[in-house]
Amino acid sequence: MSMAPQELENTASKYASEAIKFDSQGARGMAITHYQQAIDALVKLLQLYPNSKLNPIYKDRCNSYHNRINALQQAHGVEPAVDPKASDEEQKKSVQRQENENDFEELIMKEKPDVTWDQVIGLDDAKSALRESIVYPTKRPDLFPLGWPKGMLLYGPPGTGKTMLAAATANEMDGYFINVDASSMMSKWLGEAEKNVSKLFSMARQYAEKEGKPVILFVDEVDSLLGSRNSEVGGEVRTKNQFLTEMDGVNGKGKDLMMYVIGATNKPWSLDWPFLRRFQKRIYVSLPTLAARENLFEQYTAKLNKDYKVNPTELAKLFDGYSASDIKDICQAAQIKTVHEIFNAPDYHEPVEGEEPVQPRELTTADFKDIMARRKPSVSTEMIRAYHKWSEEFQAL
């Protein structure tokens, strides 16, 4: 099946923006992987549509991602220290061990996230559930004699803000945010998923114990811990069991240990009951409502040059069924459209010294309609029905 150019471009932008996010958080390995995926999508685009006028822009982007990958690889090209007295065999092992640990560290971002609640648009139920279950108990543990839930599951369509919610929670309580992607943890590249799971939990525990600060362990694509995509034959069951055991540890620990696990998934139906049971709160992170879409358009067009008639309320009505991340992409695409026009104008030339560089024209509502015609919502209505059906049975707020 061949992909439409718009779809490929969206794929590339999505990978690139994730790469940039990882990059800014110091997660080198994840950044490199995502930059590479963005390049792959752009290369496919260039091959499939060799005559597109946008190709110079795509080539430029490929180059800058390549450069960034090179820079990241060089920054990391320092040889691990070896003990001069150790035998060759031992030295090899020590290097190997360090490499493995580095691989592992790359999956993790430990940072004070800078996402605030108001940057997360809509999702009021999810926000209050997270504040009640996580933020309040850390501030006033004395008010919770019966304890409080330590495991939350955020489920719903992709691009709706699950990661942002977890980051905003960590931000409000001034805690550590450890962000891991379960699917890369399971990937063959790293192997030993079972050991990774236990290393991950013990690392999170150490942070919580040593610093006495709350720790949120955010496990994205948590379903892949059970999934059939795992390349280690037979390893799946052990990895899942290890995860369940670790969750029991977190749930059973005294109140003093401020450690929480937030799992995120787009495929809640692939989780079984033993797994779900460990996540006492299961929160649906839905597509944006009309009001939320209005807000999203307001936010994402704020910096763009636009016609006074471009109206977030009207755009919100037009883009029913689109996710928050779709809306962001759409605003970006609209902006790129005007840039495209600059580069393709018959009188286009590189800026000359002393001359004001050309600026993009004002965006109009027609631009947004044009983009809509070329771009479907990334989540289908059948999918949404499936989430609702699952919620009826399993949501726990």
Ligand SMILES: Nc1ncnc2c1ncn2[C@@H]1O[C@H](COP(=O)(O)OP(=O)(O)OP(=O)(O)O)[C@@H](O)[C@H]1O
């Ligand atoms: N509720 C929201 N408010 C504002 N921006 C949002 C929201 N949801 C998503 N976005 C935008 O889309 C991007 C992707 O969102 P995010 O990674 O949080 O989604 P997700 O639900 O975790 O996606 P996935 O399931 O694909 O991991 C965010 O970086 C943000 O720019």
